Amino acid sequence: MEDLTGLKKEFIKAAEELEPRLTKLSDGFYHHPETGLEEWRTSSAMQELLKEFGFSVESNLAGMPTAFRARLGSGKPSIALLAEMDALPAVGHGCGHNIAGTASIGAAAALSKILSKRLPKDKGSLIVLGTPAEELGKGKIEMIKAGIFNDIDASMMVHGSSKRTVVKHFLGLxxxxxxxxxxxxxxxxxxxxxxxxxxxxxxxxxxxxxxxxxxxxxxxxxxxxxxxxxxxxxxxxxxxxxxxxxxxxxxxxxxxxxxxxxxxxxxxxxxxxxxxxxxxxxLNAPMKINLSFVNAYRKSLDYLGLEEDRQAPEKNVGSSDIGNVSQIIPTIHPHVPIREGINIHTHEFAAATITSDGHRALMEGVKTLGLTAIDLIFDPKTLHEIKKDFQRQE
Ligand SMILES: [Zn+2]
Ligand SMILES: [Zn+2]
Known part of the structure; x- marks a missing residue:
């Protein structure tokens, strides 16, 4: 396997150059929160950025006008970054999907140059799926039913939280x-x-x-x-x-x-x-935990010198439509820490997303997702282990 150190360095540099644009984008989503299936401005701003970085974009998927798929490259492996985008009634981006969504499209944008330059034709695709209406418990489920996940090998996203955790459980509902x-x-x-x-x-x-x-x-x-x-x-x-x-x-x-x-x-x-x-x-399916995938993400945290909070309780959980995705392809949903002591679905959490703490969490997500994507796309062994882990649990 080739040494990926150079690629990773190049990626981090590209991500840091994008920081002002990404924080502005995420803050803009905070100031104009849109609830499930009404994410018109948010979805089109995400699509515009991805088009600018060379992705071909299709929108209006699975009967949801704000759902989209952006693709760069072709063939396998096919790795997807999931971009959540909806806000909550009354508390706006109290779940921090401005950060979650922007982290995925930011990682994709920062990876674009490297992939166009270094990935041979038909040797891999990076996909960004704009997945609306998570809070309605349905966006990703509709996209699964429409076959959008059929040709994808693995998917990931990050979510804002008070702690840095990699394993995230969700209950079936x-x-x-x-x-x-x-x-x-x-x-x-x-x-x-x-x-x-x-x-x-x-x-x-x-x-x-x-x-x-x-x-x-x-x-x-x-x-x-x-x-x-x-x-x-x-x-x-x-x-x-x-x-x-x-x-x-x-x-x-x-x-x-x-x-x-x-x-x-x-x-x-x-x-x-x-x-x-x-x-x-x-039905919202429970999250299927893929430890090989979790460890691939942990490797990216190590690369950045960041430490996971292993004391965080794993069982204080709700449910999410990403559980359904995790039942059909290997999937992770790690948490990036915004600030200690704040909890999701509150005004306080929403307000924190546009502070320097929120911006730091956003950039952590951009970097960890991008670094992990590099391992998945360029190192066949990593993806092979992840797939084996998934099949073992069938
Ligand atoms: Zn939520
Ligand atoms: Zn959420």
Missing amino acids: IRLNFVFHGHSSHASAYPEEGINALDAVILLFNAINALRQQTRTDVRIHGIITDGGRAPNIIPDRAEANFYVRANDLKELDSIKKRVINCAEGAAVSTGCRLECTEVGE
């Missing part, structure tokens, strides 16, 4: 909607004629609370009542609750889902209600 149908009557004059749908919802919550004691520690079940009747003097003939059910692997997720539905069926039988149960939206 299923969203369940329960509607109970009963029969209304005057709650005082003719209570014996009523069938109380709200009672079924209350029994459902109690049954699930009993179920919790018998579940694994990674399982999360949390719900709200979205319809509890109209007035106290009317026995509710309709009541509704929404639940999220999460677990660390697909088998457990399926088993917990069945047990939660059993709770609902039990509540319906107890009260005489009719139950309508639907699974809402797409």
Whole structure:
């Protein structure tokens, strides 16, 4: 294998030259946050930058106008950088996707010259996928369904956080909607004629609370009542609750889902209600951890003299559509540290993305992604190990 030191040096220089443009771009996204599937300005600014650096860009993918694919080079290996772009209602870039997205397109832009010069024709492709609507739990899932990931060997992105971590777990998630149908009557004059749908919802919550004691520690079940009747003097003939059910692997997720539905069926039988149960939206798969890929990224941290925070808790987790990507191709989602003590989905986190701490985290992501991409594209052994690791877990 050729020595990649020269390439890496050249890449770091290109990345540092781009720093003022990238921080300006990320700050601009902060000032004009756009929520899922409305990321018009953000997506087109990302596409423009990639076009300028020689990528051929297609947009409007998988039925989502703001999704895009940018490609440089041709043939295998085909390595993808994922660019998230959506903001949250009310807290803007409280999840820091201005940093996450800009890190991926910045790494791609800084790699472009090296790849055009050094990569022989048909010997590899760098792909940037603009993946909208992460917060809606769907962008990447729609792109998987449309086959966008089919010819990709591995994918990666970074995400802002309070800590520097490489292994990132996500729980699998299923969203369940329960509607109970009963029969209304005057709650005082003719209570014996009523069938109380709200009672079924209350029994459902109690049954699930009993179920919790018998579940694994990674399982999360949390719900709200979205319809509890109209007035106290009317026995509710309709009541509704929404639940999220999460677990660390697909088998457990399926088993917990069945047990939660059993709770609902039990509540319906107890009260005489009719139950309508639907699974809402797409299943978010849990993150499949690829340790060889994790170690390739750790090598890039070492190269930069950066130390991973190994004390950070790995299990305080939600869910993300990147879990679905990790089930079909090797994928990593490391965290770049913005500042200690801040948590995602807050105003504070959003504000930190445009400070010097945020800019430092952004440039760390640009560099680690680019360095890791160099190893994946130019060193066949690295990718081979990653693929073997993936197959071992099938
Ligand atoms: Zn988020
Ligand atoms: Zn996020």
